[in-house]
Amino acid sequence: MERRVVLKNLGLAFGYVVAAPTLISIVQGCKNENGVVWTPEFFTSEEGNVLRKLVDVILPKTDSPSASEVNVHLFIDKYINVASTSEQKDLFKLKMSKFIALAKTNAGKDISKELNVEELEATLASCLKKSSDADTEANRIAMQSYNKAIADGDEADLDVKSGAAAFAKEVRGWVIHGYKSSEEIAKNFLAFDPIPGKFVPCGTITELTGGKAWA
């Protein structure tokens, strides 16, 4: 892909200032099958690869951009890296590893890079399905014993099902948050008005925002 186009897609078109290491990897990695290489800060490149596919399964391109088009994967990577403690980071990575393990089992594949969008979507769908009371309870107990093990300084683990389910829910929350708080979406696909100037207590949606939610 032509370098200028890559730069435009990744950054300038969406007003996102791309960090220098990311720029270097774009320049170096134009041939990647997914368009561009992105060097995550928190995730491994393998995890980043899965994350980028997943964010677009959760919020695909329609009349509005897909999650990755507004750099939601960068947002998640950066935010967790900056804001989380090492314990929180460990737990997030553990949950993600369980999700990836489940996706590999479901798809009958050994390498996460080979997981395609359809396979990731199938696992995500199963993880996001409304869980039975028994499953919810099992997930709760799994988290409880994980936290206890951490507190006791023991080796902590989660079972695949609980970890994957927790990851799916959490990542969905991150994606929605990152998407709505991106400048591109807030300004162009939500109703954006930083200085409303007055308060209209009760009007019709059509008249006030053309059907959009306020950013």
Added chain:
Amino acid sequence: MGKFYYNEEQESYDAIVIGTGISGGWAAKELCENGLKTLVLERGRMVTHRDDYTTAHSETWDFPDNGAISPEEKAKQFKQARTGYTVGAATKQWFVNDLEHPYNEIKRFDWMRGYHVGGRSLTWGRQSYRWSDIDFEANKKDNIGVDWPVRYKDIAPWYDKVEKYIGVSGEKLGLPQLPDGEFEPMMELNCVEEVVKEKVAENFNGRVVTIGRTAHINSDKNFKGDGRSRCQFRSRCSRGCPFGAYFSSNSSTLPAAEATGNLTLRPDSIAYEVVYDEKTKKATGVKVIDRLTKEKIEFKAKVIFLCASTVASTSILMQSKSDTFPNGMGNESDQLGRNIMDHHLGSGARGKFDGFEDKYYKGRRPTGIYIPRFRNIGGDSNSTAFLRGYGYQGSASRGNWEEDIAEVSYGKELKDVILKPGGWTMGIMGFGEVLPYEDNRFTLDYNKLDEWGLPTVTFDAEFKENEWKMREDIKEQAVAMLKAAGCRDVLSYDNPGALGLGIHEMGTARMGHNPKTSVVNKNNQLHAVSNVYVTDGSFMTSSACVNPSLTYMAFTARAANHAAEQFKKGLV
């Protein structure tokens, strides 16, 4: 080294005001306007109206890392974070560093502070309600604590003066328990809140839903200060308002004081002692430590106003020891530090509201609805389960994806949902009166000193039976009113936190008739040292259930004019 603003340093002053928050700003304005050369001391950094509101126009994407804050940064405000809303990327500059400013907790106490010019007048909730005689007479009637030496008629003209000056938008209701004031045009209720208002009036005898009385300009009327103008409905108030639409010391009282030419302001000055002269039996000045150089300096004045905030002002009195006052100035009654109060909050109910799917609002209204107290105000409102009462604050709004998410997990359907307004929800939360208890107190720990060598504060206070019983009623009545209003899936909640979380800490130097049982008299003067006035929340004898700032302002204005009269008569 701290700097002097607006005037050069002087040999001595007519008055010294300690603190620049809600109370200190008013003391400064009134004293300066009465012609007194006034030095205002602030322990924290300088904050200039507008110029220093660095996040006022920032969107999420303007903050470094989208507003993510590192664990190391969070650790600096681990107690300030207990509110859940005070220390985000947009507002954390207004709250103290807990590592630099530690305090001790025998029992949990949430002490939320802002050390800078303007203090918490920059971040306050701006709810502004008058007390009534039901409040001023309560201690006497219930035989609790001591009686207030003040009644509504004494303070009403000062409420008038303050409201006219700061601008309070609200609705007149004619209620005996919540006297009306000099209001700016009210902000309006949205469609769902209007229904709740009707249904509550229909189903609950005498209960009223109104808009919050809020210290915002809501007209084109001209208000004094530094270029104040009407509310723009951004609801980014606690970042500092570049429009000066809500009242703060920075936008309003300090500029008024400065305009007289009588104001000298010295930030970075940590006051720790009021100096006492055994011969004249008067205070002669204030000792401070320069925050930056740690140098000790003494400033002289004829009148001293303690407006450093509840716990801080009382701490200064405790540290002001002399032969006459070995246990702290004004502490002959042993009441300093006792009867610490707050409002208890965090209990209430919320529900979903069907209908009005085609309706929405525009603008982020910086206030909610208010349901004034309806318990123990006479007649059939009296409860046998607890004393005093509570009010509710709340609002209706259209939510976002959370409400609709159960049916759509991901993909295109999810995307449609998150870009449209969700269903309506309505919630109300109680703010209840906390009784004064002598054993709810703080003391100073001289074994644990802060960076400036000053003793740290140790809290030992808790909610007691009356508060817990009141919370049960708050939940029950909240559920009943929301159900009557037509809400579905109504759920109550109860997150008590601890004393302090209301950020209405008050008491610890109470006002009363008798020097043996109280610290200040009806004019906010120390009983024993007539030229020392305490006019922040410290002087509060009971807490009522309404937000307290308007009352601090009214008492401060009254006390400052009293002091100015004394000064002019040569009595101080």
